Amino acid sequence: MRKPIIAGNWKMYKTLSEAIEFVEAVKSSVPATDKVDSVICAPALFLPSLVGKAEGTDLAIGAQTMHYENEGAFTGEVSPTQLEDIKVQYVILGHSERRQYDNETDEGVNKKAHAAFTHNLTPIICVGETLEEREASNTVVKVSSQVGAALKGLTPEQVAKTVIAYEPIWAIGTGKTATAQDANEVCAAIRKTVAEVAGEVAAEMIRIQYGGSVKPENVVELLSMEHIDGALVGGASLKPDSFLKLLEAGANA
Secondary structure, X not given: OOOOEEEEEOOOOOOHHHHHHHHHHHOOOOOOOOOOEEEEEXXXXXXXXXXXXXXXXXXXXXXXXXXXXXXXXXXXXXXXXXXXXOOOOEEEEOOHHHHHHOOOOHHHHHHHHHHHHHOOOEEEEEEOOOHHHHHOOOHHHHHHHHHHHHXXXXXXXXXXXOEEEEOOHHHOOOOOOOOHHHHHHXXXXXXXXXXXXXXXXXXXXXXXXXXXOOOHHHHHHHHOOOOOOEEEEOHHHOOHHHHHHHHHHHHOO
């Protein structure tokens, strides 16, 4: 039985005071970690403050990206060493917006995944297809290729601890959501690819999220699917009451 994981991706929203107010509002109501893993992935500027505010609670704090080098002349970047030092627990890698706007590549995502494990960070690796790829029936080919590339060279034990987030690009922030059945079919294909890369045990243990206009109204159906183990949530994670409803759904899945 895989424990659900609900992760909020705040993207470039909130001020520091708003972020702190949010964590203060939810931290005492977050379900126990034996029921669901609850994560907020916030802008890098807020991470030290939020880690401090969430300390001793069941709310984990994650980063939205990082570089794969420990240090160097990479202006504006954040290193895995820095994230580990401030006790960040998760990091999103390969989000479609990073791939589209910041030239994130499959090779780079793989390097970052290796760096994450070196520095005790759990990677949330995003994969997904465009509307054009979906209409051309290339969803499974595209997503399986991204998964295989991202996990290259990781040990089966590391793969088992990885989180994969399937986010159809056409559904992110559009209000459109893949049907639960469609999402489950793609997540099943992801699990099959993981088995080919790292073996059946890792494939059974790895957690696969769905992302793309997830909200309290549709999360229960999504989490009822065999191969969907959680959600990576954008807009619905920005308000405390909405986020807590998502966590409750995860805890009861």
